[in-house]
Amino acid sequence: MYDVLIVGCGVIGSALTYTLSKYNLSVCVCERFNDVANGVTKANSAILHAGFDCPPGSLEARMNLEGISMAREICKKLDVEYRDIPTFVIAFDQREREYVEELYQRGVANGVPGIRIIDREEALRLEPGLNPDLICALYAPGSGIIDPWGYALAMAETAVRNGVEIKLSTKVTGITPKDGHFVMDTSSGSYETRYVVNAGGAFSAQVYELVGGTDLEQTNFCGQYYVLDKSQGGIINSVVFPCPDEHGFKGILVAPTIHGNLIVGPDAYQVEDGDHVATVEPQLSEVKSGGLRSVPGIDFRQTIHEYAGVRPNTQVPDFVIGESPICPHFINLAGIKSPGLSAAPSIAKEGLKILEQCGLELTEKETFIDSRKQVRFRELSDGEKAEMIAKNPLYGRVICRCETVTEGEIVEAIHRPIVPRTIDAIKRRCNAGMGRCQGGFCGPRVHEILARELGISPKDILMDEEGTWILSSPIKEVTGYGA
Numbered sequence: 001m002y003d004v005l006i007v008g009c010g011v012i013g014s015a016l017t018y019t020l021s022k023y024n025l026s027v028c029v030c031e032r033f034n035d036v037a038n039g040v041t042k043a044n045s046a047i048l049h050a051g052f053d054c055p056p057g058s059l060e061a062r063m064n065l066e067g068i069s070m071a072r073e074i075c076k077k078l079d080v081e082y083r084d085i086p087t088f089v090i091a092f093d094q095r096e097r098e099y100v101e102e103l104y105q106r107g108v109a110n111g112v113p114g115i116r117i118i119d120r121e122e123a124l125r126l127e128p129g130l131n132p133d134l135i136c137a138l139y140a141p142g143s144g145i146i147d148p149w150g151y152a153l154a155m156a157e158t159a160v161r162n163g164v165e166i167k168l169s170t171k172v173t174g175i176t177p178k179d180g181h182f183v184m185d186t187s188s189g190s191y192e193t194r195y196v197v198n199a200g201g202a203f204s205a206q207v208y209e210l211v212g213g214t215d216l217e218q219t220n221f222c223g224q225y226y227v228l229d230k231s232q233g234g235i236i237n238s239v240v241f242p243c244p245d246e247h248g249f250k251g252i253l254v255a256p257t258i259h260g261n262l263i264v265g266p267d268a269y270q271v272e273d274g275d276h277v278a279t280v281e282p283q284l285s286e287v288k289s290g291g292l293r294s295v296p297g298i299d300f301r302q303t304i305h306e307y308a309g310v311r312p313n314t315q316v317p318d319f320v321i322g323e324s325p326i327c328p329h330f331i332n333l334a335g336i337k338s339p340g341l342s343a344a345p346s347i348a349k350e351g352l353k354i355l356e357q358c359g360l361e362l363t364e365k366e367t368f369i370d371s372r373k374q375v376r377f378r379e380l381s382d383g384e385k386a387e388m389i390a391k392n393p394l395y396g397r398v399i400c401r402c403e404t405v406t407e408g409e410i411v412e413a414i415h416r417p418i419v420p421r422t423i424d425a426i427k428r429r430c431n432a433g434m435g436r437c438q439g440g441f442c443g444p445r446v447h448e449i450l451a452r453e454l455g456i457s458p459k460d461i462l463m464d465e466e467g468t469w470i471l472s473s474p475i476k477e478v479t480g481y482g483a
Contacts, residue, residue: 001026001181001192001193001194002026002027002028002191002192002193002194003025003026003027003193003194003195003360004020004025004026004027004028004193004194004195004196004197004355004360005027005028005029005030005182005184005191005193005195005196005197006027006028006029006030006196006197006199007029007030007172007196007197007198007199007200007207008029008030008031008032008039008198008199008200008201008203008204008207009029009031009036009037009152009156009166009168009199010036010037010039010040010041010152010199010201011037011041011148011151011152011155011340011341011344012199012201012333012336012340012344012347012348013029013031013156013197013199014036014037014041014151014152014153014155014156014159014344015152015155015344015345015347015348016197016199016333016347016348016351016352017029017155017156017159017164017166018074018155018156018158018159018348019345019348019349019351019352020159020164020352021158021159021162021163021164021368022162022364022365022368022370023362023363023364023365024363024364024365025360025362027159027163027164027165028164028165028166028167028191028193029156029159029164029165029166029167030167030170030171030172030184030186030191031166031167031168031169031170032169032170032171032172032187033168033169033465034168034169034421034422034425034462034465034466035168035418035420035421035422035424035425035428036149036152036153036156036166036168036418037148037149037152037153037156037428038149038464038465039201039202039274039275039310040201040202040309040310040311040312040340041148041149041152041201041341042148042149042309042428043225043277043307043308043309043310044148044309044311044338044341045225045253045255045263045265045266045338046145046146046147046148046255046257046258046263046341047143047144047145047146047239047253047255047341047342048067048068048071048082048143048144048145048146048339048341048342049064049068049087049143049338049339049342050068050087050107050112050115050140050141050142050143051064051065051068051107051110051111051112051142051339051342052103052104052106052107052110052112052115052138052140053103053106053339054106054110054339055106055317055318056106056109056110058317058318058319059318059319059321059350060318060319060339060343061110062346063319063339063343063346063347063350064110064339064342064343064346065110065111065112066343066345066346066349067339067342067343067344067345067346067347068142068143068144068342068343070345070346070349071144071146071151071342071344071345072084072144074151074154074155074345075146075151075154077370077371077372078154078155078158078370078371078372079154079372079373079374080146080147080150080151080154081146081147081150081258081259082144082145082146082147082151082258083144083145083146083258084141084142084143084144085143085144085145085237085238085239085255085256086126086139086140086141086142086143086238086239087138087139087140087141087143087238087239087240087241088123088126088127088130088137088138088139088140088238088239088240088241089103089137089138089140089241089242089243090123090130090131090134090136090137090240090241090242090243090294091134091135091136091137091243092131092133092134092135092243093135095243096135096242096243097135097136099243099244100117100136100137100138100243101117103138104116104117104138107138107140112140112142113141113142114140114141114142115138115139115140115141115142116138116139117136117137117138117139118136118137118138118139119135119136120132120134120135120136120137122139123136123137123139126139126238127236127237127238127240129235129236129295129297130236130240130294130295131293131294131295131296143239145239145255145256145257145258146258146341147258147259148341149428150428150429151341151344153418153428153429154372156418157372157416157417157418158369158370158372160417160418161369161417162365162368162369166418167186167188168418169187169188169466170186170187170188171186171187172184172185172186172207172210173185173186173187173210174210175196175207175210175211175330177211177327180194181193181194182194182195182196182329182330184196194329194360195329195330195331195355195358195360196211196329196330196331197331197333197351197355198330198331198332198333198334199333199336200334201274201312201336202218202220202274202275202310202311202312203218203274203312204216204218204312204314204320204332204333204334204335204336205217205218205314205334206218208324208330208332208334211324211326211327211330212326212327213324213326213327213332216314216315216316216320216332216334216335217314217315218274218312218313218314219270219313219314219315220270220271220272220273220274220276220310220311220312220313221268221269221270221271221310221311221313222268222269222270222271222276222277222308222309222310222311223265223266223267223268223308223309223310223311224265224266224267224279224280224283224284224287224306224307224308225263225264225265225266225287225306225307225308225309226263226264226265226284226287226288226291226300226303226305226306227257227261227262227263227303227304227305227306227307228261228262228263228264228298228299228300228302228303228304229261229302229303229304229436230259230260230261230436231299231302232261232262232298232299232302233256233257233260233261233262234256235262235295235297235298236254236255236256236262236295237256238255239253239254239255240253240254240255240294240295241253241294242290242293242294250268251290252264252265252266252267252287252290252291252293252294253265253266253294254291254294254295254298259403259431259434261304262298264287264288264290264291264298265287265291266287266308266309267283267284267286267287267290268311269283271310274310274312275310276308276310277307277308277309277310278308279306279307279308284306288300304435304436304438305438311337311338312334312335312336312337312340313335313337314334314335316335318335319333319334319335319336319340319343319347320332320333320334320335321333321334321347321350321351321354322354323354323357323358328358329358329359331351331354331355331358333347333351374430375388375395375408375409375412376409376430377395377404377405377406377408377409378403378404378405388408392408394406394407394408394411395407395408395409396408399432399442399445399446399449400431400432400433400434400435400439400441400442400446401435401437401441401442402434402435402436402437402441402442403431403432403433403434403435405430405431405432405442407449409430409432410426410430410432410446410449411449411453412430413426413429413430414426414449414450414453414454415453416429419454420450421450421454421461421462422450422461422462422463422464422465422468423439423443423446423447423450423461423462423463423464423470424463424464425464426446426450427439432446433446447461447470458470458471459471459472459473459474
């Protein structure tokens with residue numbers, strides 16, 4: 001019998017898992033994917049928002065500001081890549097100027113620090129890459145960029161180190177209240193728990209339906225992005241938003257990434273399937289046009305990747321956080337759209353508070369592991385690199401040339417608390433395959449290392465999720481690596 005079972009291990013589930021692991025509790029997480037942070041969390045804008053866009057008085061507004069402050073501390077403790085950069089919202093005409101003024105008032109009401117309206121000259125002095133046709137801009141210095149899957153992984157790994165169980169490839173198919181607890185039917189067996197937390201992302205309404213919830217409607221939206229080569233990463237050093245159009249669409253953002261690339265996107269169109277991550281035309285070309293309107297110097301010939309992600313909206317305009325009125329001890333953390341990544345630690349804090357109000361006894365652990373270090377070979381000095389190689393020669397073999405990722409880093413990632421079993425899982429942990437060639441050179445070598453370290457056949461290594469097979473059968477006799 002678990003004390004708490006969490007459905008879903010994206011950034012919200014990971015944040016709550018990390019928070020609960022500080023207490024003497026038996027906690028389990030069921031994640032339908034074969035890795036942590038492989039749904040909504042891996043395909044977003046990777047931005048910690050300053051907080052000016054949220055309606056004053058909303059859960060979003062309060063949790064955005066608290067969450068971004070908590071995130072900075074977590075990133076320091078758990079060695080997650082993060083950088084503070086400002087945000088601009090640029091205006092080109094009087095209608096847009098009025099919207100900038102509205103955003104400013106909203107930001108002041110939300111308590112966003114340092115927010116102000118600046119004129120064209122100051123905007124171009126602070127960010128020369130902006131479209132010189134702008135007339136003014138909202139300037140907010142309190143935002144940042146982050147590695148979103150690395151952030152979720154760091155919290156989930158720390159939770160596992162502190163005793164939490166994470167069951168991957170485990171889809172929850174039924175939830176039955178029974179004698180004061182729940183029986184959870186899943187694709188990997190049945191489990192019992194006293195409390196259930198729904199962190200199901202784009203499928204949170206469907207999870208709620210398993211206990212009879214009918215008042216939550218999923219209204220997911222898909223958004224598409226371009227990722228450009230690092231040659232484009234320095235064009236701007238801020239997050240740049242346009243003003244929304246007459247229909248309320250927020251428009252295409254342009255921002256550097258924590259890894260030195262540039263992203264442009266997203267658009268927004270409603271989708272029925274929460275797993276819809278295909279890129280489609282002509283919408284994708286409209287993303288390009290939107291990015292060029294804000295930052296005309298973008299060279300889209302340097303595009304190295306395109307991707308799409310789903311925003312888990314519901315019919316409720318705010319986050320849906322609280323105990324179900326129809327099912328005691330079932331807690332929803334649902335409808336966590338933007339700024340959900342920014343708010344994640346605050347949402348977890350609220351989830352903990354609700355669980356305690358529902359009767360969960362909380363006793364802090366006497367010992368809690370709250371630190372984590374990750375070797376990033378490319379960032380070391382020459383002396384540090386030589387020392388690392390002397391201790392472990394695998395750090396002297398570069399596997400991913402684009403990102404300078406070594407075999408030592410890949411092997412270390414494979415033996416972390418949450419074991420990566422796919423090519424893309426390695427990419428999310430140490431960047432192998434994220435560079436200009438997108439794994440064209442290093443992919444087969446990562447494949448070989450995974451098979452060797454896991455002791456399984458190369459045929460059993462996937463690119464990412466179930467069904468993404470790379471090899472179907474050998475064409476000649478081989479030995480080793482579990483073949």
